[in-house]
Amino acid sequence: MAPEPKAAITRSITRRGLLAGSAAVALAGAAAAVCAADVAPDRAAITAAMLRAARHMVERVSHQGGYVWQIALDGGRQWGELEAYPTSVWIQNPGTPLMGQLFLDTYRATGDAYFYGAAAAAADVLVRGQHESGGWNYHFDLAGDASTRRWYDTIGRNAWRLEEFQHYYGNATFDDGCTADCAKFLLRMYLEKRDARFRPALDKAIGFMLASQYPVGGWPQRFPLRDEFHHHGLPDYTSCITFNDDVAAENIAFLLMVWQTLGDRRVLDPIARGMQCFIAAQQPMPQPAWGLQHSVADLKPAGARTYEPKALVSHATAANVALMMDFYELTGDAAFLRRLPEAIDWLESIRLPAAIDPKRRCPTFVAIGSNQPMYIHRRGSNVVNGAYYHNDDPVGTIAHYSSFRAIDVDRLRARHSRLAALPVAEATAGSPLKAGRRALPKYVTLAPIGFAELKADTPPTAPSAAEVVAVLADLDAEGRWVTPLRNTSHRYTRDGDPRPAPGNYAQTYVGDATDTSPYPDPEPQRGISTEAFVRNMGVLIRAIAAR
Numbered sequence: 001m002a003p004e005p006k007a008a009i010t011r012s013i014t015r016r017g018l019l020a021g022s023a024a025v026a027l028a029g030a031a032a033a034v035c036a037a038d039v040a041p042d043r044a045a046i047t048a049a050m051l052r053a054a055r056h057m058v059e060r061v062s063h064q065g066g067y068v069w070q071i072a073l074d075g076g077r078q079w080g081e082l083e084a085y086p087t088s089v090w091i092q093n094p095g096t097p098l099m100g101q102l103f104l105d106t107y108r109a110t111g112d113a114y115f116y117g118a119a120a121a122a123a124d125v126l127v128r129g130q131h132e133s134g135g136w137n138y139h140f141d142l143a144g145d146a147s148t149r150r151w152y153d154t155i156g157r158n159a160w161r162l163e164e165f166q167h168y169y170g171n172a173t174f175d176d177g178c179t180a181d182c183a184k185f186l187l188r189m190y191l192e193k194r195d196a197r198f199r200p201a202l203d204k205a206i207g208f209m210l211a212s213q214y215p216v217g218g219w220p221q222r223f224p225l226r227d228e229f230h231h232h233g234l235p236d237y238t239s240c241i242t243f244n245d246d247v248a249a250e251n252i253a254f255l256l257m258v259w260q261t262l263g264d265r266r267v268l269d270p271i272a273r274g275m276q277c278f279i280a281a282q283q284p285m286p287q288p289a290w291g292l293q294h295s296v297a298d299l300k301p302a303g304a305r306t307y308e309p310k311a312l313v314s315h316a317t318a319a320n321v322a323l324m325m326d327f328y329e330l331t332g333d334a335a336f337l338r339r340l341p342e343a344i345d346w347l348e349s350i351r352l353p354a355a356i357d358p359k360r361r362c363p364t365f366v367a368i369g370s371n372q373p374m375y376i377h378r379r380g381s382n383v384v385n386g387a388y389y390h391n392d393d394p395v396g397t398i399a400h401y402s403s404f405r406a407i408d409v410d411r412l413r414a415r416h417s418r419l420a421a422l423p424v425a426e427a428t429a430g431s432p433l434k435a436g437r438r439a440l441p442k443y444v445t446l447a448p449i450g451f452a453e454l455k456a457d458t459p460p461t462a463p464s465a466a467e468v469v470a471v472l473a474d475l476d477a478e479g480r481w482v483t484p485l486r487n488t489s490h491r492y493t494r495d496g497d498p499r500p501a502p503g504n505y506a507q508t509y510v511g512d513a514t515d516t517s518p519y520p521d522p523e524p525q526r527g528i529s530t531e532a533f534v535r536n537m538g539v540l541i542r543a544i545a546a547r
Helices: 021-037 043-061 096-110 113-129 145-156 175-193 197-210 244-262 266-282 316-329 340-349 409-421 451-455 465-474 531-544
Strands: 068-074 088-090 139-141 375-379 387-391 482-484 528-529
Touching: 043 096, 043 113, 043 465, 043 531, 096 113, 096 175, 113 175, 113 197, 139 145, 139 266, 175 197, 175 244, 197 244, 197 266, 197 482, 244 266, 244 316, 244 451, 266 316, 266 531, 316 340, 316 409, 316 451, 465 531, 528 531
Parallel strands: none
Antiparallel strands: 068 528, 088 139, 375 387, 482 528
């Protein structure tokens, strides 16, 4: 689970020699000349730069086709959401599925087979890391399960604010799009050349998505179901129906992609039930909202991590309102619109007074029955002696998970009014559920891909010449985009002490020296970042694709 929930989303390569040093110098010189003239480089120069950058990532950075998020320039340390091993393959974005999708997008833009090989290497390593049930965890280890368990027993267990890493379940997760992103990427890889080697893993992922869905239509956070981790005496929340981080939406989107590309009729009922679960889980008046998780037994809100109490949740409600409007545009079923004005009015009603919050944001957590804000705090210094709690004091709340949310209520209301006035045929135009099989968007890493993008593919916009030149100029002679690494973490040395360390950690991103949680580095070291790589390659893809 990411600290802040997302808005609405992933053998060997024949080794080729790197471009000769003289060619690299020539390219850099050409970029400088172009910059002076403010003229976009030609396709050949852009493609050559992309090849150099990809070769460095594939041949010198990747873990047998897999990736983490950032690697220090000296190679001494590397990270996903937490510090990783040299044999780690990270799934959460911007990890391996996103890198694979990026390489496939680059192949589609350039036609160069090297990029397809890079995408295939990412797909192959993801197949190796696929759980026997068909899903994926946050990460896996090429050195085997014993190495994964050692990581969880040390680094994971001591990450105070990242409770999802403190216990090793040995199953798969839908959190942070992990399983959905891998499944979407494997679907695209199979569709690209109908390569049969990707079909078994794809079928396994589809089967996992279907088997893990509850009859009411929702999905748990993790599957196969476990009841193992009772943190601070609280229930294990991973079997609850999960809306947080778009778990249900990402799963529905994947199944919709399966239907529109493969025509697999097995997914139609799960798609419908997945959408209907949003209707069923909306709470009655006078609190017509949603939580992050809901109980399977009665569809009431449930707690999750210890700083995510049992409550109604403003940003989850806003996200579900928007998604239900998406579902209306897919189905034309007025039931998805019927109770949304109640939820929108509720969001407006819980805005904080200016005396508490000058921005008049909504509280993140709202008490069931009273609409009172629940502000999140913490005490202690590490995972052993520390604890999260909530009260009615808006001062001194935790920094890593905001107790306040800026929600554009007017925008939600305006969209609902517009959809309610549209003829159904116009609202559902292009829906794969109405039009049947159709191709997926050509590119998936250049802009967010939501349900609207499955209805109509929007061509990429061209970057400015200055953007392209800047990206090319930043690529060094070794084919690297070296960038400051924004986050760092304490090395694991020992487990946390029962006695709090001196200092105040109530509003910090990290506790004492035993806390392995990531935190902003005040003096960022330089290194290689998959986020920067995807961003820079995206500029170059757009430069080629938009021509």
